Amino acid sequence: MLVGLDPRVGQLPEPLRPRDANDLVAVAAAYREFCRGVIDVVAPLVAVVKPQSAFFEELGPPGVAVLVEVIRYARERGLLVILDAKRGDIGSTAEAYAAGMIGPNSPWGGDALTVNPYLGDDSLDPFVAAAKQHGGGAFVLVKTSNPGGRTFQDLVSGGQPIYRHVAGLVESLAAGSVGECGYGAVGAVVGATYPAQLAELRAAMPHTWFLVPGYGSQGGAGADVAAAFDQRGLGAVINSSRAIIFAHARKDYAGRFAASEWQRAVEAATREMIAELREHTTARHLA
Amino acid sequence: MLVGLDPRVGQLPEPLRPRDANDLVAVAAAYREFCRGVIDVVAPLVAVVKPQSAFFEELGPPGVAVLVEVIRYARERGLLVILDAKRGDIGSTAEAYAAGMIGPNSPWGGDALTVNPYLGDDSLDPFVAAAKQHGGGAFVLVKTSNPGGRTFQDLVSGGQPIYRHVAGLVESLAAGSVGECGYGAVGAVVGATYPAQLAELRAAMPHTWFLVPGYGSQGGAGADVAAAFDQRGLGAVINSSRAIIFAHARKDYAGRFAASEWQRAVEAATREMIAELREHTTARHLA
Numbered sequence: 001m002l003v004g005l006d007p008r009v010g011q012l013p014e015p016l017r018p019r020d021a022n023d024l025v026a027v028a029a030a031y032r033e034f035c036r037g038v039i040d041v042v043a044p045l046v047a048v049v050k051p052q053s054a055f056f057e058e059l060g061p062p063g064v065a066v067l068v069e070v071i072r073y074a075r076e077r078g079l080l081v082i083l084d085a086k087r088g089d090i091g092s093t094a095e096a097y098a099a100g101m102i103g104p105n106s107p108w109g110g111d112a113l114t115v116n117p118y119l120g121d122d123s124l125d126p127f128v129a130a131a132k133q134h135g136g137g138a139f140v141l142v143k144t145s146n147p148g149g150r151t152f153q154d155l156v157s158g159g160q161p162i163y164r165h166v167a168g169l170v171e172s173l174a175a176g177s178v179g180e181c182g183y184g185a186v187g188a189v190v191g192a193t194y195p196a197q198l199a200e201l202r203a204a205m206p207h208t209w210f211l212v213p214g215y216g217s218q219g220g221a222g223a224d225v226a227a228a229f230d231q232r233g234l235g236a237v238i239n240s241s242r243a244i245i246f247a248h249a250r251k252d253y254a255g256r257f258a259a260s261e262w263q264r265a266v267e268a269a270t271r272e273m274i275a276e277l278r279e280h281t282t283a284r285h286l287a
Numbered sequence: 288m289l290v291g292l293d294p295r296v297g298q299l300p301e302p303l304r305p306r307d308a309n310d311l312v313a314v315a316a317a318y319r320e321f322c323r324g325v326i327d328v329v330a331p332l333v334a335v336v337k338p339q340s341a342f343f344e345e346l347g348p349p350g351v352a353v354l355v356e357v358i359r360y361a362r363e364r365g366l367l368v369i370l371d372a373k374r375g376d377i378g379s380t381a382e383a384y385a386a387g388m389i390g391p392n393s394p395w396g397g398d399a400l401t402v403n404p405y406l407g408d409d410s411l412d413p414f415v416a417a418a419k420q421h422g423g424g425a426f427v428l429v430k431t432s433n434p435g436g437r438t439f440q441d442l443v444s445g446g447q448p449i450y451r452h453v454a455g456l457v458e459s460l461a462a463g464s465v466g467e468c469g470y471g472a473v474g475a476v477v478g479a480t481y482p483a484q485l486a487e488l489r490a491a492m493p494h495t496w497f498l499v500p501g502y503g504s505q506g507g508a509g510a511d512v513a514a515a516f517d518q519r520g521l522g523a524v525i526n527s528s529r530a531i532i533f534a535h536a537r538k539d540y541a542g543r544f545a546a547s548e549w550q551r552a553v554e555a556a557t558r559e560m561i562a563e564l565r566e567h568t569t570a571r572h573l574a
Contacts, residue, residue: 008379024394054380058387060394061352068348086376088403090433092295093341100345107311107347116375118405118428120435141405146377148407155444155452162449165442 001277002048002082003270004213004241005038005070007031007055011246013262028062031055035070038245041266043077045274048237050211053085071109082139082211082237083110087127088119094126102127103134112137114189114211117166124173124186131185132177137209138186140170142201145191145214167201167208174208181234183209192225192238199227202235210236215243215273222280233282244269288560288570289335289369291500291528292325292357294318294342298533300549315349318342322357325532328553330364332561335524337498340372358396369426369498369524370397374414375406381413389414390421399424401476401498404453411460411473418472419464424496425473427457429488432478432501454488454495461495468521470496479512479525486514489522497523502530502560509567520569531556 009021009030016034018026039049051074056067071081087097101108115127115138127138143153143163153163167188174184187209190201202210210228215221215238228236247253247269248262257265277283296308296317303321305313326336338361343354358368374384388395402414402425414425430440430450440450454475461471474496477488489497497515502508502525515523534540534556535549544552564570 006380052380054374054376054383054387058383058394060387061348061355063387063394064351065348086403087341087373088375089341089373090431090435093293093339096341096345100341100347100350107345107350116373116403116405118403118439119431119433120438120440122433122435122438124435144377144406146406146409148377148409148411151407151409151456152405152449152452153407155449157442157444157449162439162442162444165439169438 001046001273001283002050002211002237002239003038003042003046003244004084004239005035005049005051006241006245007034011242011249013248014259015262024059025062028056028059028066031059031063032066032069034245035066036073037263038266039070039074039077039079041263042244042270043074043079045267045270046079048080048082049074050082050084050239050241052241053083068108075104075109075111080111081109082112082114082137083108084114086114086116086141088116088123090119090123091126094123098126098130098138102130102136102138106134110136112139112187114139114141116141117169121169124169128173128177128186136185139189139209139211140166140186142166142170142188143190143194143197145193149191163197164201164204167205171205171208174205178207183207183235187211189213190228192228195224195227198225202227202230206230208235211239212236213239213241215240222276225277226281229282231282236283238277238283240269240273244273288333288564289337289498289524289526290325290329290333290531290557291371291526292322292336292338293528293532294321298529298536300535301546302549311346312349315343315346315353318346318350319353319356321532322353323360324550325553326357326361326364326366328550329531329557330361330366332554332557333366335367335369336361337369337371337526337528339528340370355395362391362396362398367398368396369399369401369424370395371401373401373403373428375403375410377406377410378413381410385413385417385425389417389423389425393421397423399426399474401426401428403428404456408456411456415460415464415473423472426476426496426498427453427473429453429457429475430477430481430484432480436478450484450488451491454492458492458495461492465494470494470522474498476500477515479515482511482514485512489514489517493517495522498526499523500526500528502527509563512564513568516569518569523570525564525570527556527560531560
């Protein structure tokens with residue numbers, strides 16, 4: 001599993017909230033403390049974290065600076081970092097995003113990056129090349145977990161929905177970069193809110209890592225994501241963000257943790273999700 | 288027309304090149320000077336500039352800080368700024384991008400933002416709402432100018448290519464936000480390398496501003512973009528980036544300008560493009 005780092009100023013544990021939510025430098029500093037606190041808890045329990053770039057970018061330059069610090073801190077604690085920035089562009093512009101964001105020595109320092117496929121095959125190549133070069137990854141949006149994911153992704157062309165056309169390209173890129181585990185440097189983002197599609201895509205994309213958002217607060221549950229894994233318990237990372245990092249505010253945890261104990265809530269929620277995945281899936285490599 | 292601000296360290300005019308291209312702070316400072324120099328020249332001649340976020344983001348936090356400075360500088364000189372960042376995400380994440388980037392008082396400070404539609408209708412709503420709120424814009428990728436734009440955008444579903452499905456949604460969003468000029472707060476990115484599609488989309492999207500890249504160095508020419516304008520000469524902004532900002536290196540300008548006169552080359556290229564558009568299109572509002 002992976003823990004999504006989606007800081008929101010209004011949802012921070014009370015001890016970390018800045019006095020002035022409009023002071024972007026103070027909010028960025030609070031995000032730094034919060035994310036470091038989450039990382040300290042989850043680093044022994046999971047393998048991957050996924051910072052959501054938008055919530056840092058929302059603060060402007062101070063937010064971006066803190067995002068880079070958080071990425072470095074996570075890597076120092078032994079975590080892999082998927083930067084969820086959903087970039088996509090063409091030619092030298094895509095190369096600039098890839099050079100800036102993929103690889104531990106890049107300015108943003110992520111191991112992997114989420115990528116949007118709308119601009120087509122040549123727009124993905126620079127991300128794939130950077131992922132191969134740095135032993136990192138590029139996770140391409142295939143079937144997203146939001147209701148609007150149907151608008152264009154489910155349009156049918158030549159007997160197959162658009163997301164299957166995207167899946168075909170992603171699988172071919174993954175098959176061209178297969179490592180020891182049987183999976184390539186290119187992955188797919190496949191939402192957990194569509195379990196049938198998850199199973200269909202797992203079968204169609206045998207060399208492609210799945211990044212599966214939508215678990216927990218977006219409505220997916222343990223059994224829904226079972227189909228993302230192969231028979232060896234490999235092939236997927238299941239993301240949970242808000243249900244973990246804002247566990248202190250979960251209704252089912254009401255009264256269990258004081259505000260100052262928010263990290264204990266994060267730990268409890270992480271262990272609970274690991275247990276759920278162990279019970280409902282073949283996943284064997286959860287940490 | 289609009290001038291794209293796409294700084295690349297290897298293509299900067301010689302007097303502005305940093306000693307060490309690996310010193311990201313020095314490169315960012317060079318981009319600041321270069322972009323300010325371009326803006327000083329083009330501000331009296333054109334209405335809009337379009338910084339390409341990727342080239343600033345490539346440098347990490349110092350690049351993002353300079354991008355924000357460049358956006359502010361352009362607005363102070365009376366230019367509108369389309370931030371070309373091709374963002375796209377869902378729900379509160381899309382809201383974070385929109386709040387961070389659209390509006391002169393937002394942390395990034397753009398008037399408008401380019402947006403990727405792959406995640407569907409609900410993913411566009413936050414950008415549209417922010418554009419309406421701030422009197423700004425959201426330009427949605429419809430048909431892109433790269434060869435790979437065909438990969439998914441040209442797949443046919445229900446008798447129409449995917450880009451026409453996207454165009455239909457964008458036009459309905461634009462029609463719902465029409466201002467005095469007859470155009471809405473939502474625009475479309477339509478590449479100039481496909482003149483027939485430009486004409487087809489102009490007819491299908493009467494309330495939608497077109498942002499047309501691909502002019503100049505990507506191969507489009509004056510006559511190719513004529514179809515982007517309506518009969519009043521409104522409805523489109525034509526982008527040229529490298530042929531303007533790196534005009535000092537154009538082969539057809541060889542020997543005309545000394546390295547120190549790179550701004551004179553920018554001015555000559557801008558005036559030349561304005562003249563071409565006047566000759567080949569109905570465009571009447573070029574400045």
